[in-house]
Amino acid sequence: xxxxxxxxxxxxxxxxxxxxxxxxxxxxxxxxxxxxxxxxxxxxxxxxxxxxxxxxxxxxxxxxxxxxxxxxxxx
Numbered sequence: 001x002x003x004x005x006x007x008x009x010x011x012x013x014x015x016x017x018x019x020x021x022x023x024x025x026x027x028x029x030x031x032x033x034x035x036x037x038x039x040x041x042x043x044x045x046x047x048x049x050x051x052x053x054x055x056x057x058x059x060x061x062x063x064x065x066x067x068x069x070x071x072x073x074x075x
Contacts (some may be wrong), residue, residue: 001048002031004058007062008040009073015045016060026052 007013010033017028025047032042045052067073 001046002042002044004040004042005054005060006038007017008039009067010039010041012063012073013041013060013069014057016063020052020056020059024052024055024058026057032048041065 005013006061014030017030021028022027025046027047028043028045030041031044034040034042064073068075
């Protein structure tokens, strides 16, 4: 399965994907980057449960919110 996620800071998405894969034995990986006014990353996965899609997105959202509060990224 391949899906797309809004992602301006790909390095932080990679960190979350690496952590999630190691923690939950999934195989998410970034396969494409779409640079535009709003940037996207395409992610491929084959070993997952449907809940992993939502959980990965949640974890990435939490990471981005924490980085915003620390002033490391902006809106």
